[in-house]
Amino acid sequence: MRIGCHVSIAGGIEKSVYRAEKLGINTMQIFSKNSRTWQEKTYSKGEISDFQEVLQKTDIFPVFIHASYLINLASSEDTIYSRSIAAFLEEMKRADQLLANKSIPFLIIHPGAHRGAGEEYGLSRISKALQIILKESSALKLSTMILLENTSGMGSSLGYNFSQLKYIIENTGYSDKIGICFDTCHAFAAGYNLAKKEGIENTLTELEREISIDK
Template structure:
């Protein structure tokens, strides 16, 4: 779910009538706002060394959080950012936290959720320690969380395909970041091999991670009440309904 165009920095204001219809539809159909996680614009780079891009990203983040509030939502997911090879990782992490703190001062209540990355190029957030470093710099840590993407984690070197791999990843996440910061997961298999640093999503059970890891995820007690969001390509005969049915079939009674 996106809250505006992915191709433009400037978007028309959110229509208040449409926002009210959205809130009403969620209530009538039993969609709890805590289970809805809008995704940030791909233009946004809150860690950019380019001042114009950084400033536009700051403004866009404020706009995104404001839209979440208007829609009655409580979480917002974004890719942390990239250094573009022009600044150090630490400087990039500092800029990301700066943008988040600035947005939090101008908005209220909505939690900014950092998505782990695959480590491609100069992106940050591929290692749990980098996510923790951003969180440590956020002034209101009640308003920051993490979304774990399975493809990104695998591509960054966390071996979910191994026996006990999901448990090991969650154990490490808990030790480095803290499970109380986990707000959601993106479920994707991976076209690329372990540690490839490529963001190439594959349908559930049809990539390098394999079905057993997703069986472990849907049966992991620590993930109870954590929204699990599909971002897979989906192919004829194996689109979202079929993949959701498959995931439910893996759940133990």
């Protein structure tokens, strides 16, 4: 079984691998940049090969990259929306550069928050953004796969149930390039009673019905 957690990249991205080894985990999640600023990060060839070399010597896989928290693909404000799309494309490129040599580069994203514009509007805005992103990433031949993370539904965040995630995936036109990152804490907060056996069974049944476990 693969068990891991989020690991810091402070001091250099290859440091995350040493931290993971120290923790004794065999999979991990990292950020590929500071997740709380819009500032982009470009890795040099040396930094990429150092990271890949260190990672190659371990049994740690897959490595998941979590996208920046500032990205909001549901935004009704055009400047934030286009900035989010551009930033997410940079995340897609970095994930491919850093991880494509070893396994599928997985990039985790919170779908977005509509901030009062309405759920239906927000969901279609997200699908449209992902369609633009995946069109561009396929033109660039990136192998990055997007994993939509279910949210708690706090505030106006979308993707708090499987039918919303299904709607987003189906409306991008690139459903084979999108999977799910199932956050059990968020699901519990959103009302999926994972504390009870019956709740777990119902959740898995709904997941299988709406999206399929394969995703």
